[in-house]
Amino acid sequence: MVTLATRPRNRTEPTRRPRRSRRGRTWLRLTLISAVLVPVCLVWIYPFLWMVSSSIKSNAEIFGGLGLFPSVIRLDNYVRAWQDAHIGSYFLNTVFVTVMSILISVPAVAMMGYVLGRYRFPGKRVVAGVLAAAIFLPEGYTIIPVFDLINKLHLQGSLWGITLAEAGGAHVVATLLFAGYFSQLPKELEEAAMLDGAGFLRIFWRIYLPLAKPVVATAIILQFMHSWNDFLLPLVLTLNQPDLRTLSVGIYSFQSQYFTDWSGMAAAATIGLLPIIVLFLFLQRYFVEGVAGAVK
Known part of the structure; x- marks a missing residue:
């Protein structure tokens, strides 16, 4: 008598969930x-x-409601802001100050972060604590020393004076980001470079700094936003030099004692905001990687 092999029932088969669910x-x-x-x-x-x-409305339409769509598109607001209010020259001044301040501050901040992240020295924690405490220092407290320093360097009345003032400062966030990123890199890279005869600057510039591209992009964005949007320092340094005004100070000139050109101010603000958006769109991936890598 032939018996068919029956399938054992004590085995538990994994239940598969349907793909549709x-x-x-x-x-x-x-x-x-x-x-x-x-x-x-x-x-x-x-x-x-x-x-x-x-920026494409009239002053009456701006106060007529919170709608986004105007009845008539007024592109003459941009023409008036660019030509009559000299936003074009202010834009070029801001580009010069911002680019040069980035070229000055980012390498200096990267080197400070490199030293804090890779080296041990007496008072390292004190330096880090002072940098962290500098975040809570209001910018208005440093206006008088900065103004006096620029005058002693005979840079008053020039774009280089504004550039140096914008490039200075603690830059605490960027410094700590560089320090956190450099501290995670392997020490063997530095030891191999020292065996090849590389010095401090060569190790920093040729080996470690190229590896920190995400943090460099983050520092560029932070410095760009600071220099491009800063109002107090350029206002103080250009009180007697209207032709040296930056965009933030130039936009303020739309407001007078008896009348404020709100549509022209909105057009100038839109012009000033576009470069920040474009830069962030190009560097957003590196910005996120730099912050995540430094925090990690």
């Missing part, structure tokens, strides 16, 4: 997240959209 749950989760984040994003970017829409 997984896709449905994923789609539901993404839908819920989008339903929450989209309104938050719209609320977040609404002031920027309102500023852009105000």
